[in-house]
Amino acid sequence: MxxxxxxxxxxxxxxxxxxxxxxxxxxxxxxxxxxxxxxxxxxxxxxxxxxxxxxxxxxxxxxxxxxxxxxxxxxxxxxxxxxxxxxxxxxxxxxxxxxxxxxxxxxxxxxxxxxxxxxxxxxxxxxxxxxxxxxxxxxxxxxxxxxxxxxxxxxxxxxxxxxxxxxxxxxxxxxxxxxxxxxxxxxxxxxxxxxxxxxxxxxxxxxxxxxxxxxxxxxxxxxxxxNFSAGMALTAVCAVLLASADRIVLSRMVSMEALGQYALAFAGAGLLQLGIQPFYRTFFPRYAELLSLNDHVALRREYFQGCRMMAMLLLPLGLVGFVFAPELLHAWLGRHDETLANTFRLLLLGITCSGLCWLPAAFQQAHGWTRLHTQMMVGSVLIGVPLIVMAVPAFGIAGATAVWLVHGLSDLTLGLWLMHRRLLRGDLLHWYRTVLTLPLLTAGPLAAAAVWLMPDELGRWSGLAWAAATGLLACGSAFAAQQYMAERSDRTI
Known part of the structure; x- marks a missing residue:
């Protein structure tokens, strides 16, 4: 490890x-x-x-x-x-x-x-x-x-x-x-x-x-x-279409100014993806290596350890970014924009939920099973794109986040359930308990308390400092909780 x-x-x-x-x-x-x-x-x-x-x-x-x-x-x-x-x-x-x-x-x-x-x-x-x-x-x-x-x-x-x-x-x-x-x-x-x-x-x-x-x-x-490349190619096609569907539709429906505004929100929320990719890049080749060695005990252990490591980073940062969206965007761009903040929040929610499922997807791909992940993305596009077309006229650029919300929430529920029916059977509740529960229970109340206690008179940079301090505290508490859980759960793996 x-x-x-x-x-x-x-x-x-x-x-x-x-x-x-x-x-x-x-x-x-x-x-x-x-x-x-x-x-x-x-x-x-x-x-x-x-x-x-x-x-x-x-x-x-x-x-x-x-x-x-x-x-x-x-x-x-x-x-x-x-x-x-x-x-x-x-x-x-x-x-x-x-x-x-x-x-x-x-x-x-x-x-x-x-x-x-x-x-x-x-x-x-x-x-x-x-x-x-x-x-x-x-x-x-x-x-x-x-x-x-x-x-x-x-x-x-x-x-x-x-x-x-x-x-x-x-x-x-x-x-x-x-x-x-x-x-x-x-x-x-x-x-x-x-x-x-x-x-x-x-x-x-x-x-x-x-x-x-x-x-x-x-x-x-x-x-x-x-065969493997064909499956991954289809997965890549669906992933790219899913990741780009919002801006493709928007580029046709709105002006370049509005597209630029959405691009700003996406760039901000997309920073979280820079914390997702490192885990996939690390653990996908490791899962493939352990499978080639036929070491399923170590594979299962490292799968859960990797998921816990990812959750202890993504969940606190996602929660803090969601509640402090106005302060973060004000510090970044020097202005308040309610539409931008709401779009940023919804993108952050979808990206956080979908990001937690990257390592389960890597686990499936290491086994040569690419179909489930592809099917989930196809379903998200088929449902999300029509929702974008309907939501943008009603809600503006924030409506384009529909495809990300559908993708993230469905992956975290239906996608994981379907995966654990075939791989790691009986471990779905164990995944939710050891991966999600403690970061949510530690970082969630801290983020809510920080918003409630935040002074009204904070300026651009003091607001950023308050949000950053909350993020560090939330990540630290999630790390401590996950370390405690890891010591207990690893005894059963």
Whole structure:
């Protein structure tokens, strides 16, 4: 478990650094290019998520393959051939992605988006440059997955910290020099290329073995991962559609200014996802490794330990963010906005609930069972998208959070129940009791008491300090409670 804790810590550091960059850069972006310009940035961030549609389960197959390969020279050969085969496929997809986005950039800028105050020529050029940067950035995800599969989380996060620092720092610097969204995306092309090349070099360096044969493309590798990749590809498609459905619908229904406002709320709530991904990146390859060793006792133990670790972070932060939404957004953006705060709260609720189910999903995927998670996401999209269409005219941009609420609440109830009917039978109540109960009972009353006791005269930064102190206290109390529960529950696992 010590290795898992170390890897989670590295991943949390990478996520926290990215979150800090988002917090610092976003207000500057908005002040430099306005809400219309930030709407384009929000679209760029959404398209980064949508690139997962083209991954086709390849990244997850690489993680699973690298983590479960045998030790020794034979395993080293398998790993190198696996990466060579998949990287050639990935670069081909990247080229198609780039060409498709370049070809459609003019149509998107003139026919789909509502430019608002942004000049049509600037929007069209920005979309073209955005397409090139996304095409160069796409292969970097494969090599990051390779580092995760090798459980080289320190190296992976070093690459991501450096890349994100350049991405946000250079973006802010160019806007300081010239507040033009076109120049912003021009810089992103260079950053994407540099990060992808650097991550590829590091991944191959870690896989290198003196005197080994050169890695080769093998069709047999594709046949071996075909079924798992197909399942993960369908899961990825559903995940991307689910994660982007709100902004896709909004981009058609509202102005760029309103889309930019929603993008701000999503960026704030999305910071919580930076605390979710570290656990998935750490435990998915670990579950695959333990399954390959047929060590089901250790697998069950580490599954519950991982879920408890995630809950002790997500639940306190989600609760504190929900109750202190106005104070946090005021400190971040320098203004009060009730619509923004309500949208932020609803997004936070949905993301927190769905985030708690990432490790159960990783547990299913490590077993090669991808269907349930996919079906749950499909159901969320089919129910959530019509709700968005009906809710936005009535409730404004806050109505677009419907898909996240449906996804989070259904995953935490129906999804977990269905999972535990097949895997870890009889452990559903044990999961709720050991994972959810103590963080809720400790952090919930603390957050409520902090809101009740908060002085009315607190200003922008003192309100932020009050919320931050509450968050630290809530996380600390949840950690202490979970440690106590872990000592007791582990005796029964």
């Amino acid at each position: 010590r290795l898992n804790t170390k890897n989670v810590s590295w991943n949390l550091f990478g996520g926290a650094w990215t979150g800090l960059l988002v917090v610092l850069a976003t207000p500057w972006y908005v002040s430099s290019v306005g809400l219309s310009g930030y709407g384009v940035v929000g679209l760029w961030l959404m398209l980064q998520v949508m690139m997962g549609l083209l991954d086709m389960g390849i990244g997850a197959a690489l993680i699973k393959g690298l983590a479960s390969a045998p030790q020794g020279n034979s395993g080293a050969t398998i790993r190198r051939d696996l990466l060579r085969t998949l990287e050639l496929l990935y670069w081909g997809i990247a080229l198609v992605l780039m060409l498709a986005l370049v070809a459609s950039s003019d149509w998107i800028s003139h026919r789909w988006l509502k430019a608002g105050t942004l000049p049509a020529h600037s929007l069209s050029t920005a979309m073209l440059l955005m397409a090139v940067s996304l095409g160069l950035q796409f292969p970097g995800a494969l090599y990051a997955n390779g580092l995760a599969g090798l459980q080289a989380h320190a190296h992976m996060n070093a690459m991501q910290v450096a890349g994100n620092t350049l991405r946000y720092g250079a973006g802010a610097a160019v806007l300081l020099w010239r507040a033009d969204i076109v120049w912003f995306f021009g810089v992103q092309i260079g950053v994407a290329a540099a990060q992808t090349v650097a991550t590829r070099s590091l991944t191959w360096h870690l896989l290198s073995t003196p005197g080994a044969e050169a890695p080769r493309f093998r069709r047999a590798v594709l046949a071996q991962i075909r």
